[in-house]
Amino acid sequence: MSLPEDILMLVRGDTRSDQVVPPSEFTARLTVFAAAAMGFLAVFALALTLAADRLADSWGDGLARTSTVRISAPAAQMPALQATALSILETTAGVEAVRALNAEDQQALLEPWFGAGLDLTTLPLPGLIEITEATSGFDAQGLQLRLEAEVPGAVLDDHNQWRAPLVASAQRLRSVGWFSALLLGLTAAAMVTLAANASLAANAQVIRVLRLVGATDRYIAQAFIRRFTLRVLLGAFGGAAVAMVFVRVLPPAADMAGFLSGIGFEGAEWLLPAIIPLLMAAVAFLATRYAAHRALREIA
Amino acid sequence: MIELENVAYSYGGGALLSDVSVSLGAGSFHFLTGPSGAGKTTLLKLCYGALTPASGRVTAFGEDMSSLERDGIALLRRRIGVVHQDCQFLDHLNVSENILLPLAAAGRQTSDAAEDLQELMAWVGLGHREGALPPELSGGERQRAALARAVIMSPDVVLADEPTGNVDWEMSQRLLHLLVELNRMGKTVLIATHDLSLIRAAKAQVQARVLRIANGQLQLAGADL
Incomplete structure (x- = not known):
């Protein structure tokens, strides 16, 4: 079963397929909350990375x-x-x-x-x-x-004598920012895989019934994939939106003339946090897809 | 339709079935009987690909099941309706939604099947229970709902595992009558049961072969009841 076909099914949706897995309020809330927390942190990691980037440029170009x-x-x-x-x-x-x-x-x-x-x-x-x-x-x-x-x-x-270590520090800070973003992505994948595995294990009987009535692996997997992808998208979107409000109310760099007050977005950079929920949803899609197909192989 | 050739199946280190051969021809009616634990359910599961034999070959509609992937078997199951003793419903869906499940799984529009569903519900006598959840149904109602779900795709073969195991005599007669009607429509029917009175009751309604499993072997217990 191909990835493009799975993506198409995800976008197209199927209310019947969505209904076959019983609702689980507690797991759903936990997944949405965890995704929201990671979306929030990811926005700050992005803001930190961009601030470090600007600082490195400023120290690098301005004093060069x-x-x-x-x-x-x-x-x-x-x-x-x-x-x-x-x-x-x-x-x-x-x-x-x-x-x-x-x-x-x-x-x-x-x-x-x-x-x-x-x-x-x-x-x-x-x-x-x-x-x-x-x-x-x-x-x-x-x-x-x-x-x-x-x-x-x-x-x-x-100036090179003292500029070089500052530029190196700013570049390291930028690397830390990207590494944090990567860690958040991997944590999101791990969280979704765990939640999907738990859900698949809890719904083993549902899977058996679906197989009995002639459901293919793709049909069964889609029911789980859509559910987890949409939950993560919703949670990450909420978390990212709240983080953007927090970033917006931080004092501007010009007022404080300090690095910490420089954490934020400038101009078109404000569009970048919108990518975070989409990226997290993509991670959730791939993680659930992997977990679902592995579980279906094992249940078989 | 479905053919088992020299099939063996082991469970827990011991041979449950050995060298079993049987052919379920189009439009035939079979009873499968034998003591509890003899392997009736196992044989049924081999017929619809839920189990893989240790040796031998299971062929359904001309296709060797061992050569099929999981999705291939899923597609094959759309031509085989299965009624389990414990019915196997999704308890969070109502009766109608459970009956329509095979259509949804096959990617068909369930809204187009509204009329068929009404007829089917009336046929099994559940016209008034459409919105009920499975736990709210009686044993007989659950079995009839399971039968309705098994035939919603108009399968060629209906396999029923102890369909009358949890119902009274009157209800078992009603279920038997429905299965006989299906056979008259041209469906191949195989009923696994340890209830010999059900087999005797069927004598007046249909020509059936009775197969008996004992000691892992399949024997013809009585032809043309």
């Missing part, structure tokens, strides 16, 4: 190809040292652009920690020069040696 030169010196010497550093950087191969951060830039950088209206003159702040690398990149070690020789107190801060 940038470095900073930090100059620690008395305020009186700072303009001269900055000018020397800028001229060195402008003549360094592989440097695309350089920009010395002014007082307003530094104010903006410190504002999240110290608040607005900070008087920068009261703080011994280093001079900062932002470097944008050309695609070819520059010789960081050679540049550092030149800066040390000509600009005392200058340190080349290569």
